[in-house]
Amino acid sequence: MALSGWIKRAGERIGAWSAEIKLALRVTIAGVLAYAITRFFSMPQGYWAVITAVVVMQASVGGSLKAAIERFSGTLAGAIYGGVIAAVIPHGSALTLGIGIVVAVFPLALLAAVKPAFRVAPITSLIMLLPPTGQVIGPLASAIDRVLEITLGNVVGVLVSLFVLPARAHTLMTEAAAKVVSLNANLVTVFIDELTAGPTDRPALQKIHPQIRSALKKAEAAAEEATRERRTHLTEAPDPEPLIRTLYRVRHDLVMIGRAASSPLPDPVLDRLKPSLMALHQATRTLLLNLSDSLRQHTKPPDAEAFRAALEAFTGEADALRADALVRELSAKAFGQVFALGFAFEQFQKNLSDLLARTDELASRRTTTAPWA
Numbered sequence: 514m515a516l517s518g519w520i521k522r523a524g525e526r527i528g529a530w531s532a533e534i535k536l537a538l539r540v541t542i543a544g545v546l547a548y549a550i551t552r553f554f555s556m557p558q559g560y561w562a563v564i565t566a567v568v569v570m571q572a573s574v575g576g577s578l579k580a581a582i583e584r585f586s587g588t589l590a591g592a593i594y595g596g597v598i599a600a601v602i603p604h605g606s607a608l609t610l611g612i613g614i615v616v617a618v619f620p621l622a623l624l625a626a627v628k629p630a631f632r633v634a635p636i637t638s639l640i641m642l643l644p645p646t647g648q649v650i651g652p653l654a655s656a657i658d659r660v661l662e663i664t665l666g667n668v669v670g671v672l673v674s675l676f677v678l679p680a681r682a683h684t685l686m687t688e689a690a691a692k693v694v695s696l697n698a699n700l701v702t703v704f705i706d707e708l709t710a711g712p713t714d715r716p717a718l719q720k721i722h723p724q725i726r727s728a729l730k731k732a733e734a735a736a737e738e739a740t741r742e743r744r745t746h747l748t749e750a751p752d753p754e755p756l757i758r759t760l761y762r763v764r765h766d767l768v769m770i771g772r773a774a775s776s777p778l779p780d781p782v783l784d785r786l787k788p789s790l791m792a793l794h795q796a797t798r799t800l801l802l803n804l805s806d807s808l809r810q811h812t813k814p815p816d817a818e819a820f821r822a823a824l825e826a827f828t829g830e831a832d833a834l835r836a837d838a839l840v841r842e843l844s845a846k847a848f849g850q851v852f853a854l855g856f857a858f859e860q861f862q863k864n865l866s867d868l869l870a871r872t873d874e875l876a877s878r879r880t881t882t883a884p885w886a
Contacts, residue, residue, distance in 0.1 A: 546669050580809075581671050729764065
């Protein structure tokens with residue numbers, strides 16, 4: 514029994530780290546494959562191909578493509594420019610070598626500062642000027658070798674990312690989006706607790722908000738890589754940008770709800786609104802959690818009818834307060850809080866409907882990749 518329990522827990526931990534384990538396997542396979550190819554062709558400095566294959570391997574195919582393009586463009590620029598500098602400027606003495614280093618590095622360092630895609634260019638240029646000890650080849654041959662080695666590493670890295678346990682950026686994006694939505698469900702719970710309970714120091718919010726920001730950044734980064742996959746026809750999935758924009762709009766709506774929930778409702782108002790508010794809370798939380806599952810599993814979004822009915826009931830109760838004598842006894846702050854809460858939830862409903870539509874679009878056009886993926 515103890516052994517079976519340990520095996521089960523180990524399996525759960527491995528499952529939780531499946532994406533990281535797959536990436537580690539791809540990186541290892543890419544490095545070993547690049548090394549085998551360089552040994553087969555007896556490349557003098559094949560380690561550059563191995564390093565490149567490892568460097569370009571990213572969490573998704575789109576990320577690997579971006580890294581490969583940047584690595585190749587930076588290496589090509591650095592090899593050409595560094596080779597020219599090595600051929601034109603004598604560097605037999607310490608003084609001339611120092612001058613050559615300044616001329617070789619500064620312009621490319623400036624280029625890399627303006628365009629980060631060329632950040633390896635200064636390094637390659639410097640290598641052209643300072644070849645490894647014992648290497649006796651000309652600048653042109655050195656530049657050609659470097660470009661060939663980096664190209665080989667790029668090709669190996671991209672091919673491994675395509676064929677070996679491929680991870681699509683759209684999948685990573687929807688997983689991050691699902692996490693955002695599930696965290697939003699927790700956020701709504703915190704807000705309702707603050708409206709119905711006593712004042713708090715908001716410790717839960719200090720934990721949830723950074724988690725949501727982190728998940729949104731991951732989703733946004735994956736969306737950028739997914740866009741690259743679409744441009745290279747590696748997927749027929751929908752444009753990822755509308756999903757990201759909608760997630761941010763929903764986020765802004767929840768910020769508005771949070772501001773309206775910054776203090777508990779007055780007791781007379783709470784007695785009147787609590788039943789409909791709690792029903793709205795339950796419907797909202799259920800919808801968000803089910804929506805998170807739909808995003809993660811690429812299935813049709815859940816039905817939002819229960820949420821709409823709960824929101825309609827709550828806004829109806831809030832509107833009824835206008836004709837109630839209770840309103841005359843409310844402070845301006847409490848009066849504004851009630852209707853700000855209703856307005857924020859109505860805006861939340863509109864953008865949540867858009868998020869449901871984006872989820873339906875993803876489910877209708879499940880990621881279709883090239884045959885080799």
